Amino acid sequence: MQQRNSFIRTKLIPGIIIGALAMGAGIWVASLLTKHSPVADPLAATRFPAARPVQAFSLLDHNGNVFDNATLAGHWSFLFFGYTHCPDVCPTTMSVLNSVARRLQDAGENIRFVMVTVDPERDTPEKLGQFVTYFNGKFIGVTGSETDLQQLTKQLGIMFMRVNDADNAAGYLVDHTASVFLFDPDGNYHAVFSPPLTAEAMAGDFSMMARDYR
Amino acid sequence: MSHPRFRTGLLAALLGVLLPVLPASAEMDLVVSDAWVREAPPGATVLAGYLKITNRGTAHATVSGVSAADFSSVEIHRTVMENGMARMLSAEQLEIPAGESFVLEPGGYHLMLFNPARPLAAGDSVELLLHVRDGACLAVDAPVARMTLDQHP
Structure with a gap:
């Protein structure tokens, strides 16, 4: 014991x-x-544990072709939401996207770059086409009625609002979400790049995500 | 040599030479550099201009406005990022403390140049007039340039 x-x-x-x-x-x-x-996640981008399905939407590109869920399928797409009367942020983002496109052109990926207008009243398909192709001949401009645009923007959490500046010679400005949204070849919302945007980080992140996706 | 009358005369002579220079306006103290206008897509009705203003003087300077013969109007704006939203705010004037610089650059303060009177492409140049609070006016030659990434001309 x-x-x-x-x-x-x-x-x-x-x-x-x-x-x-x-x-x-x-x-x-x-x-x-x-x-x-x-x-x-080692990425600067925010990607989702599981890519998010995109609810039905239907818009038109600057050539008059339908741009909808089916258009997103089959390749990667970078979507930016901006407008042509925006002289500072939007052209800079478009230049960044062009640099991303050039960095990735040898990657063998079929990638589309799209600017969706947040100012459908002034951005006619013709003006949009002139604007986006100035930065890259393959870039696509997309527009639609405000209601149709909301079908896409609301589910992505994108905000845009017209600011009526009485002093402004352009009539009005549009405050808008400045992020770039990435959609995968399944047509799902895959990741989002938030400002400040750099082509180097975006191209690097994309390569990693494309590799993980396979 | 040190005759009082002579000294007075010398002083008066010196003052006569110096006086027109002494009340140097802010115009003399403000130096503009790195001015450029961003080439825009064809048909663009709004262009952006950027520059750096350095106040080499000892007095605070205020740029109360900018004008340009090639545009219907010019406004000073500032891009701000708030919760991922790009917002544009009007700035009435630019305040440049003595000895400091004020930079207008992509993503920050910029000039909004409305309705170009002629098509502008890289290689062209535009005259900008900076209106200083004391009434002076500074002419700046701003080349039109295509924005190359991560740097500008």
Whole structure:
């Protein structure tokens, strides 16, 4: 009895304590590892654990062709939402997208670059076409009625609002979401690039996502 | 040599030379560099202009407006990013403290140049007039250039 008590005191209890501590430490280290390395995404872009399906929408490109869910399928698409009366942010984003296109042209991917107007009243298909092809002959301009545009923008969380600036000689400006949205060849919403946008980061992120997608 | 009358005469002579220079307006102290107008797609009705203004003087300077013969009007604007939204705010004037510079560049402050009177392409140049608060006017020659990425001319 005396011997057994001493065994419990000197071996079993410390053993249990050490075991419990080791287990606790193991769980703690494992939680650290799962929290920081395997889950953290090395991308500047925000991609979703599972690409999100896109609800039905239907718009027109600058050549008068339908641009809808079916158009997104079969290749990667970068979508930007802007307008042609925007002299600063939109041309810069278009230049960035052109640089992304040039960086990725040898990647063997079929990629489309699209600017969807947030100013359908002034951006006629002709004006949109002139604007987007100035930056890259393959770029596509897309427009539609405000209601049709909302079908796409609402589900992506894109906001645009007309700002009536009485002093402004252009009549009005449009505040708009400046992010670039990436759709995968399944036609699903795959990732979003938030400003500040750089061609280097976008092209690098895209290559990684395209590789993971295969 | 140190005859009082002579000294007074010298002082007067010196003042006569210096006075027209001394009340140098802000115009003399403001130096504009890196001015350029971004080439826009054909048919564009609004262009953007950028420049850097350095105040080399000892007094605060205010640029109260900009005009250009090649455009129907010019406004000063500022792009701000708020929660991922690009917003454009009007700026009435530009304040340049003594010894400091004010930069207008893509993604920040810029000139909005409305309705070009002639087609403008890279290689052309536009005269911008900066109106300084003290009434002075600074003429700046801004080349039209295509924006190349991550840098500008």
